[in-house]
Amino acid sequence: MSQTLHRVKDAYPTRTGSDYAVLDRPDPVVRGTAADGPIDADTLQGFEARGYLAIEKLVDAEELAVLQAELRRMSRDPGVRADERTIIEEKSRQVRSIFDVHRSSEVFKTIANDPRVVGRARQILGSEVYIHQSRVNFKPGFEGKEFSRHSDFETWHAEDGMPTPRAVSISISLSDNYSFNGPLMIMPGSHQKYVSCGGETPEDNYKKSLIMQGAGTPDKGTLTRFADEYGIDVLEGKAGGAVMFDSNCMHASNGNVSPYPRSNIFIVFNSVENTLVEPFGAAEPRPDYIGARDFTPAG
Ligand code: 6CS
Ligand code: FE
Numbered sequence: 001m002s003q004t005l006h007r008v009k010d011a012y013p014t015r016t017g018s019d020y021a022v023l024d025r026p027d028p029v030v031r032g033t034a035a036d037g038p039i040d041a042d043t044l045q046g047f048e049a050r051g052y053l054a055i056e057k058l059v060d061a062e063e064l065a066v067l068q069a070e071l072r073r074m075s076r077d078p079g080v081r082a083d084e085r086t087i088i089e090e091k092s093r094q095v096r097s098i099f100d101v102h103r104s105s106e107v108f109k110t111i112a113n114d115p116r117v118v119g120r121a122r123q124i125l126g127s128e129v130y131i132h133q134s135r136v137n138f139k140p141g142f143e144g145k146e147f148s149r150h151s152d153f154e155t156w157h158a159e160d161g162m163p164t165p166r167a168v169s170i171s172i173s174l175s176d177n178y179s180f181n182g183p184l185m186i187m188p189g190s191h192q193k194y195v196s197c198g199g200e201t202p203e204d205n206y207k208k209s210l211i212m213q214g215a216g217t218p219d220k221g222t223l224t225r226f227a228d229e230y231g232i233d234v235l236e237g238k239a240g241g242a243v244m245f246d247s248n249c250m251h252a253s254n255g256n257v258s259p260y261p262r263s264n265i266f267i268v269f270n271s272v273e274n275t276l277v278e279p280f281g282a283a284e285p286r287p288d289y290i291g292a293r294d295f296t297p298a299g
Pocket of ligand 1: 133147155156213290
């Protein structure tokens with residue numbers, strides 16, 4: 001039986017050609033409890049309310065040095081640069097992101113499956129988890145371009161076929177994040193609302209959206225109302241720290257005109273009870289290196 005017949009009414013319609021709309025989120029945010037893993041009750045409560053949590057020090061100096069060395073190695077490898085999983089900045093031609101690093105790099109595969117990371121994801125999502133996507137973002141000094149404001153889940157729902165927002169991202173800082181070098185910015189609490197975006201998904205959208213997102217970025221009116229209601233938290237933090245955030249948080253990051261790079265590794269965990277079906281708002285699913293279709297549990 002085709003998966004289409006299994007599809008219940010889509011609670012998160014988007015890019016259906018109609019106008020923008022703000023919908024309530026019917027699905028819960030945190031499904032585990034403090035007893036289920038390393039996150040304490042207060043921090044879990046904060047994640048439920050704000051949609052994110054910050055970990056001041058996830059890895060120690062030695063582990064961080066290994067991650068940073070791997071980042072440098074990959075960014076200099078001409079084979080990596082030529083690979084379709086590597087996204088190049090439009091103007092500067094510098095490496096913007098490398099996708100699928102949890103499969104192409106032993107070092108990043110190790111940290112992506114580390115109990116300190118997977119244990120937290122399982123606790124938040126209340127189930128076994130698998131890796132939906134991984135990427136390293138470079139955001140080099142002077143040239144690193146911005147990421148316009150968006151909900152990751154809106155894209156994963158529309159283009160990868162992710163049914164509900166039962167997914168969580170972790171961004172591990174590989175360089176210090178200051179207010180001035182393009183750190184992650186999250187609207188706290190915005191994950192409780194879902195912005196159904198207007199327009200439709202262009203053919204092969206990922207070939208452009210990973211350089212600069214177009215479809216799926218909310219309209220200015222909605223973003224202004226969201227900023228007025230939720231505010232904007234700027235996630236500063238030292239290298240080796242991390243931020244975990246709900247898949248539906250409205251987030252962005254500014255360009256980087258400082259001399260200091262803002263590099264991170266970004267890993268997305270999806271619940272094994274929320275595996276991908278066909279896209280809800282695009283003609284074709286995106287390639288496996290962006291939306292994984294291997295649902296083998298992580299860890
Ligand atoms: O399209 C995606 O899957 C990616 N785009 C952004 C801007 N954030 C999430 C994800 O890495
Ligand atoms: Fe994003």
